[in-house]
Amino acid sequence: MWYFMRSRLGVAAAAVSILFIVAALLAPWLTPYADAGRGVPDLSIRLQSPSWSHWLGTDDLGRDVLARLLFGARTALVVAFGVVVLSVVVGVIVGAVAGYFGRWADEILMRVTDMFLAFPPLLLAVLVAAALGASLRNTVIAIAVSWWPWYARQVRAQVLSLRERPYVRAVQAIGVPRRRIIALHIVPNALSPVWVQATADLGAAVLTAAGLSFVGLGPRPPTADWGTMISEGRQYVLSGQWWIAGFAGVAIVLVAMAFNLAGDVVRDVTDPKTRQHLS
């Protein structure tokens, strides 16, 4: 916590991140328009500008934009954590196995990883999402498919150096099973760069998911989703109803930046070099 406090930006980032998570978890209790948040239209109040009863206005189907944003935060939260957890799990397993066993296991796994890395991540995500069809689950899968190789590479590099360390040699010498060595002695020590990347990736996942939704590959309507709000609200900007796309855009920028900065803070905390420098 001390390190977080050292930087005002870090504090702000942490605050926004926490606010985002709380908003997502408590969405139904934070707005009187929970039904609208879930997608129930009220055509009698379409496209109303921000007012006391609807702080951020209403959208093309008369739904409260604030409620849609709050429920959209749930979608974003699921995507962010879903993508990161999935990518980290797959990436760590592949990276650890490749790094520890080396030889043909390394060859095979790394060539597969290279195959995935050969595609630009967003394009690969678009292809996968288009192939699987639009849904929240598929959005998570699509992004995770393009992201796990980054983690695999990172973990493998760590494991390669760790496995030569004396303490690993020692546990090998006393006959600890390889599975235990990897799980208890190597992976935990290989994870610190992964945490940095994972934290920052939470924000990037929100951004990428918004991109997929924007091009029509996000969760199906009427699920509230920030990218979809921008894509559907875009047409109304020309006729002056800026608030649908506008506020969703602000939400995406804030959350993506907050997690990105939080990633920096985590790096400063976990990296011994910067830690010394800070203290």
Added chain:
Amino acid sequence: MKFRRILAMLSILALLASACGDDDDDAVGEPTPLATEVPAGDSSGEGGSSPTEAPGEVGEAPDDTAPQEVETDQSAGRFVYASAFPFVDLDPSSAFSAEHIVLQNVYETLTRFNPPGSSELLSPGLAVEWESNDDATFWTFKLRDGVIFHDGSPFNAEAVRASLQRTIDLGLGAAYIFLPIESMEVVDDLTISFSLAWPAPLDLVMSSAFAAFIMSPESVGQDSQWFNEGNGAGTGPYIIESVSPNENVILVRNNDYWGGWSAGQFDEVELRIVEDQVLAEQMIRSGDADFTFNLPFDSYASLDGVESLSVVRSLSMTNLFGLLNNVRLSAEVREALVTSFPYQDVVENLYGGEATRAVGPVPQTVWGAADGSSLPQTDLNRAAAILSDAGVEDLTLTYSYDVGEVEQEQIGEVWKAGLAEIGVDLVLEPLTWDARWEIAQGDPASAQDIYTMFWYPTYVTPTDFLYSLFRTEEFPFFNLGYYSNPDFDVLLDSADATSGTDVDAAIEMFRDAQDILIEDHAAVFMLDVPSVSVIRADISGYTPNPAYANVVWFYDLRRTG
């Protein structure tokens, strides 16, 4: 086709991403690649070079079009038509999608259907007069004299025969409109006669938006590829100069057009493909386009306030409906769906309040439409009762619609909310047209439950709506509710055969046939789609004609300002 729209949006996204993503690059793997990978998508061979360029074109406008600067005493320069739909097949025999927007200006037909309100049903085109025998099985057309094709060859009865024969032989697209023709005979250089196998209004058929085009003898011998490279000689006022697939088609004036030319007409026309609705709206607002259509309906009210534009609202013969899967859904479920649809909500609130409720499968603007005496009313309680009486519980249904079509999605969301109140879960399935059409043509038992579709007539007849959408099909093509009812088929066939001789009797039969569809709840007949287009206010001569959806006859236009 929609995939290219995705790439276009990706490039917009890349701009957003690069604008807000370059804060830190050593800890984060993603934001930086985001900005760099889009060019890779651009050149990935998905055929998408034009849409990815498109967003940039707004900014490049001044050196691109700017018709005002090109203006001379004699002509009005270049007219830019922004089309939401691509021109996929420019072969006049087989084109059957949106290509009539181009082809109607390049080729001509023997007759032309007049806009509603005209005193006559048809105008002369390449034929100047025509007559039939009493039972409409033998037709004679007298042709226009002094017409030549773009390639210099003379227009005559033999050219008409060869053109129609090519279309009939290929049997593609809308060629079915010529099914009644048994034989053609060239009587003299400017007279051709037709013997029909059964009575048909051949003069009406010849006004078709598709397939009835007359091309030069040299063109008749060519294949589709040749036409799609921008070749082909018709008799129309414009000649195709160049075709860039998925980008544009350029037309130049045919100086030898039989109608002659006068001051203020356009020398050149660019039909630019702009699939993204918002981009099209930006183009018409900024002056980069002179005409467009298919904008989001909520936009028209604010476009009304733009002085340099006129928003043209007209009758349409296009309707929107949801075909109900007659294989998967029982009669009770179909009835409940028809009863639950939010007709008034949709008509009054969506489509900018400009739509009208459908009276049945045929739009009210087309002769022979249902009389609207037995319209279903939205009644969720009754729908719930129908379902519970039938013992239907835990119903989950799929609603297949075009991704990116704003109104279809809004309709789906409103309907879903209503159905949720009576315990039915409507799952919205946005897909590209290609994808969902392919699914729908597969096994009906595992296909969608509701399939939304627009339809506009090939030539103006109720048959066109009823035949393609509801007549029994062994392999589903457009009958994507898989409706099959022998009584209906028989009635439709005899109504069509009667329409050549006794229109009043045919209308009665068409209405009876439509009543069968309504009673069977074959589909949810949602609404007749309003026809709204936007054209620059200083251009006169534009008369929308619902028989030729979205066609502008560029020859009729004059720049006045």
